[in-house]
Amino acid sequence: QKEVEQDPGPLSVPEGAIVSLNCTYSNSAFQYFMWYRQYSRKGPELLMYTYSSGNKEDGRFTAQVDKSSKYISLFIRDSQPSDSATYLCAMRETGRRALTFGSGTRLQVQP
């Protein structure tokens, strides 16, 4: 079993839809949670960074962490075709610098 599980998709939605992306994890020591967006043949771009449980909102993006369920989510409101990319969740333990990534979910927003 992988430490971080993420549905690879592809997830196809119409423009304007609310998108929900999720990851589950098994390591209870993970305390820092990130979402990255990666366009094809490009490096990942940091979208959201959260510590421990709770919600964080930034524009159209909302990140949620539920440590009791070992489950994190990224919501994208009013999705745009430019949001079409692969979304990677990443996590790390306190005191450890290395990130553990999910396999990524490919999102397609249809105009």
Place this chain on the structure above:
Amino acid sequence: GAVVSQHPSRVICKSGTSVKIECRSLDFQATTMFWYRQFPKQSLMLMATSNEGSKATYEQGVEKDKFLINHASLTLSTLTVTSAHPEDSSFYICSAETSGANYEQYFGPGTRLTVT
């Protein structure tokens, strides 16, 4: 802010030759940089952690003599793939870590290596 560059973006080399990839943090200093490898439609796999002024720390299964890492300054880390073979063909991505409590990692655009 927090821009990381990589050079070259794409390289094709012959089997048996060595290739050097540079990773630079352009607008911040990074005492720690990371090197990842990504296969098509797969996630990033950490290869090594590069610390300025000291030896790199390699992940289990990564050959340190094959993947030489040098972190010569607070803004530059290099990865040299020595005696490259076709199985080394991959997408190599570096990241640089910001200072402060969050230790956020910002990624470079990646280098596509093809070994023929």
